[in-house]
Amino acid sequence: MSNAKPKLAVHKFSSCDGCQLSLLNLGEPLLLPELVDIVHFAEAGPNDPVAEADIALVEGSVSTPEDIGRIKEVREKSATLIAIGACATAGGLQALANFTDRSAWMAAVYARPDHIEALQHSKAISDYIKVDFEIPGCPVNSRQVVGALRDLLSGVRPRPENRSVCMGCKRKGLVCVMVSKGEPCMGPVTVAGCNALCPSMGRGCYSCYGPLKQINDRSLAQRFTELGLEPEAVARRFHFIANHAPAFKQAGERLKDSSHE
Ligand code: SF4
Ligand code: SF4
Structure with a gap:
């Protein structure tokens, strides 16, 4: 019988990194060292963005042409994919520009907006791929994330919160x-x-x-x-x-x- 532990990957898309940092703030409880192998979590050290994973956590929205290809690849490599945080689940602050003329904003902010490769709309992860579970928040509550991971590792489907x-x-x-x-x-x-x-x-x-x-x-x-x-x-x-x-x-x-x- 194999003693291999489930593999966990943490991916970043367009975001401020705050959700990843809230995971890091948990310290030891996050690392679940006896339960998982962290194969990709650039903010914490392991860096292999194309690694196969049993569970992938995805922070951030899809905001650039490159993001589209990357999120599809993450989906292919991940058995279970969880979108974490407001950016990944609902667009986040960067999606406010969807309600405006994004080109005008870029022209106002950047000296050479022609150097910026951005989609006209910043979208949640589920707009591009199937997402197995979503955990909202800005930043996400890291204890909710660890709770969902523990559920999955125990063979239980995490239950979404539905209280106000x-x-x-x-x-x-x-x-x-x-x-x-x-x-x-x-x-x-x-x-x-x-x-x-x-x-x-x-x-x-x-x-x-x-x-x-x-x-x-x-x-x-x-x-x-x-x-x-x-x-x-x-x-x-x-x-x-x-x-x-x-x-x-x-x-x-x-x-x-x-x-x-
Ligand atoms: S009360 Fe909670 S959900 Fe509402 S803005 Fe504050 S942290 Fe966010
Ligand atoms: S949801 Fe909030 S804290 Fe998390 S990456 Fe987006 S902006 Fe940062």
Whole structure:
């Protein structure tokens, strides 16, 4: 019987590296040294981007022509592929440019934009390949990632979180920032995972974890309006870090359209 351990690869696409760093911050628990061989994780040392892997973690969005070929190759080499973080699961901040004229932005930022090879749209990993599981967050909660890895290594399919940030507030005994301070908060439509980090600091959630499976965006948008936000500002709440998660993309577009009526 083979004693070979499952192989783990961590790939980076267009991203800030924050999700990889949050994995590194875990230290020993991440490395799971008795459970896996890390065959590729350039941020941590092992560097073999074409290595075959039993499980691949993918950070970042697809934003360049080269990214398209690379993500397809990663898919071919990986038995199970998990997209981690807002960039990989919902486009991330760089996908905000999808709502604008990207060429105009590049011309404003770079002296020689003709040297930049970028796609017109920055997209989530699942727009190009089959993704087996997604873990949201900006950055991702590394304990959720390790939990999913442990599930997979035990032969169990990881279960997606489906509680809201509000539930995290209730569990921690936090007073609702929207009710008590009139602070617009995306918690009611945002999937849990951060342990209600922002409300525990007394501020509203801006939904870096993206949408719950089912959201009542109309009701929340109405509440934001009552709290004094202009229609475009309400739309921007949905078109922020998880802007290309379908539920938020549609909600933001509907709100933008209605602000022009
Ligand atoms: S999801 Fe956030 S922390 Fe992770 S790579 Fe993207 S921008 Fe960085
Ligand atoms: S409270 Fe919202 S914005 Fe803050 S870390 Fe959690 S999901 Fe992200």
